[in-house]
Amino acid sequence: xxxxxxxxxxxxxxxxxxxxxxxxxxxxxxxxxxxxxxxxxxxxxxxxxxxxxxxxxxxxxxxxxxxxxxxxxxxxxxxxxxxxxxxxxxxxxxxxxxxxxxxxxxxxxxxxxxxxxxxxxxxxxxxxxxxxxxxxxxxxxxxxxxxxxxxxxxxxxxxxxxxxxxxxxxxxxxxxxxxxxxxxxxxxxxxxxxxxxxxxxxxxxxxxxxxxxxxxxxxxx
Numbered sequence: 001x002x003x004x005x006x007x008x009x010x011x012x013x014x015x016x017x018x019x020x021x022x023x024x025x026x027x028x029x030x031x032x033x034x035x036x037x038x039x040x041x042x043x044x045x046x047x048x049x050x051x052x053x054x055x056x057x058x059x060x061x062x063x064x065x066x067x068x069x070x071x072x073x074x075x076x077x078x079x080x081x082x083x084x085x086x087x088x089x090x091x092x093x094x095x096x097x098x099x100x101x102x103x104x105x106x107x108x109x110x111x112x113x114x115x116x117x118x119x120x121x122x123x124x125x126x127x128x129x130x131x132x133x134x135x136x137x138x139x140x141x142x143x144x145x146x147x148x149x150x151x152x153x154x155x156x157x158x159x160x161x162x163x164x165x166x167x168x169x170x171x172x173x174x175x176x177x178x179x180x181x182x183x184x185x186x187x188x189x190x191x192x193x194x195x196x197x198x199x200x201x202x203x204x205x206x207x208x209x210x211x212x213x214x215x216x217x218x219x220x221x
Contacts, residue, residue, distance in 0.1 A: 019123065020130050021046050029134065033141040042130040049126060053119045060112045067105040070098045 020026040021043050035043075077095050081088035 017127055017131060019050060019127055029138060033137055036137055039133050042126055042133060046126045046130055049119055049123045056112050056116055060109060063105050063108050067102055070102050074098050
């Protein structure tokens, strides 16, 4: 295409780009044109990234739910430990275990946040490349179809003109035959013309045809 990637990037700045492989309309595009190997590869890559993103987000929700449960359990355990006084060793151990699990949750959530941020950038980058490749293919198809349509339109226009001319020639030739036959019939009489009727009858072989209306190419007998 004539435009460079930098032009598209500036045009898309600040705009939300849909994830193409999740958009049914994007898939419908390729019922009208072919999907290139480049597009197939980018689509597969994008789907893998989106799948990974979804998996991490689901896992993040589970970890947050677990963390919330652990936090809710520490408060009553701390109350029990305070009341138990010197006999709170086992309770303190439970508190420490839950604290350890909460720290693990925090570490995993931190790692997930970093990966989700990286995935977000990767998804945007691949989605952008996929959009550019899609636009290139669609643009080329549009250009090819436009040239094809233009050629057909010119051919149809030429044929339409020739058709009109030939309809007029046909009508003129048929009228000439009809007039000749009529004059001969009047001059020589029906008995003489009966001989010719066996060989030629304009009403049967070449009926006079007239246009159906003033603007149509069709004609009626």
